[in-house]
Amino acid sequence: MRVLILEENQSEIKLIESILKDSGNEFESKSAKTENEFIKFINRFKPDVIIAGTNLSKYSVHEALVFLKEQELLIPFIIITGNISDDLAKDYLRQGADEYLTKFNLLSLPAVIIKAIEYKQTQREKISAEQLVKSKDARLRTFYNSNPEAIFELGFGCEILNMNASATDLLDHFADARSKKSKFTDFLVSEDIKTFKEAHATVCRGQKRNLTVRIKSAKEENWLDCKIIPVLNEEKNVSSVLIIGINVTDKVKTEKALTKSQSKFQLLLSVIDDSIWSVDKDFKLDFFNDMADRLYFKIGGRNLKKGMSLKNFSGSTEREKFWIEKLNRVMSGEKISFIDEMTIDGTVCYFSLSVYPILIDNDIKGATIVSHEISSFVKAEEQLKKSEEMFRTVSESAPIGIFQIDIHANCTYANRVLLSLIGIQFDELKGKNWHNLISITDLEFLTTEWKKCTAIRSDFSTTFRYQTRKGLDLWLEIRATILDHTAPEEEVIYMGTVNDVTSSNKPMKSWRRIRFCSTSSISLLHSDSTSAMFKIMIRLGGRIQITEYMTDQKRMAH
Secondary structure, eight states, X not given: OEEEEEOSOHHHHHHHHHHHHHTTOOOEEEEEOSHHHHHHHHHHTOOXXXXXXXXXXXXXXXXXXXHHHHTTOOOOEEEEESSOOHHHHHHHXXXXXXXXXXXXXXXXXXXXXXXXXXXXXXXXXXXXXXXXHHHHHHHHHHHHHHOSSEEEEEOTTSBEEXXXXXXXXXXXXXXXXXXXXXXXXXXXXXXXXXXXXXXXXXHHTTOOXXXXXXXXXXXXXEEEEEXXXXXXXXXXXXXXXXXXXXXXXXXXXXXXXXXXXXXXXXXXXXXXXXXXXXXXXXXOEEEEXXXXXXXXXXXHSSOOOTTOOHHHHHOSHHHHHHHHHHHHHHHTTOOEEEEEEEEETTEEEXXXXXXXXXXXXXXXXXXEEEEEEOXXXXXXXXXXXXXXXXXXXXXXXXXXXXXXXXXXXXXXXXXXXXXXXXXXXXXXXXXXXXXXXXXXXXHHHHHHHHHHHHHHTOOXXXXXXXXXXXXXXXXXXXXXXXXXXXXXXXXXXXXXXXXXXXXXXXXXXXXXXXXXXXSTTOOEEEOOTTXXXXXXXXXXXXXXXXXXXXXXXXXXXX
């Protein structure tokens, strides 16, 4: 314990030190007589407690207390004096002293010191907590008021409790927008009110919802993409509902404009193909598909080769620097998307590229690049006088799962879309046989077909039923392609895609649809052309299943 004694009389100082020593407390003391000494020890010695006498000629107790108050220093201050009046004692306490003792009860000094230190520590913790709360409140208010997204806080009856500046601007054309009786539903178009109320009721029960609604306007409707989340109190009960809304009116306009050009849009979709290639962490080419090879040949007049360096792949110093900047960002864990343009046969073509890090055992080993040609869309965009927003809207493709497995069906990679689709984390999937994820109904069939394909190293394509942890059955279409047909058996890798086709399978949930790589086990018979009936005989485990497909959508199974 560091003790600073403000006293001129040496005998008084020795008496105080003697009492502290007799109490058994370990301490170090310094004594000050003047203002300079007092301030020096405050800054350098940093005492835990200050003990002061009142008979000072060069520096008074009052001046010392004023200094501590001005510097906002919470150091226990104990005064030792002779007999003093109650008024004088109270005056010392008002000035900031924690306690005063007379020379007749000095033996209680150690206990008084401990009590004063504990009190000051409590004060410091309280002030620190208050400052932390004020800091958090200030940050929250800044975020709330300066956020470009419209934020509403609603009660259980959809009444608006609070809203930020962006929300106020959105409703600025409503004269009663600031009324305490206003409800959020008052500003919605009538067709969206019922849907919003249902979503609001769900959130009031503690769930989250995403919803797009239309805000009424004198000129045109404003579309608001809303995240609706419950606000919980200290008892973890829902106290109100928070809406974070993004104005997506321009996006909706773009989608409507694209709908008017449906024929061009369909043509665009029919010609879009994906080019996929990947590089290792040294930026050397280690994988590419046929479309990437054909595209590269069109651009540079030569074919891709495994192991090709980034310098050779880029074709120029400028393009090499361009790719180094992109790939360095991805190697740090970032996922990026951007638009690039290239000249093919004298024509400028546009491509949408997405670059993803390749994670193996939580270590980035390289990057995968997926490219979509969007030249037709750019032309459509120019005709519609829309810019980058429309370009990105059309260039977004439907979600697709991507995976990588070895010849034993052990999963070595799965992208986020696939993990989200099957509802598990990659740590649960990594290194495990994906047969364990298949529902009992299709496990035998799928295992058999997989063994057939791997035995002859052929591509794999089928539709099967997957059972989620919640017991929900999904129909998934899987396509897998072997990466290197010349690789040793233990090094054979398949890469494939998974699509959710549950909606297209709902009318025939009890059927298994199979695309065969070989026709050796299929007997295809043609019957009456008006019924367009096909009979497919499939041998599975010694059983024969005959399925009839008819154009009038009648289906019978024997």
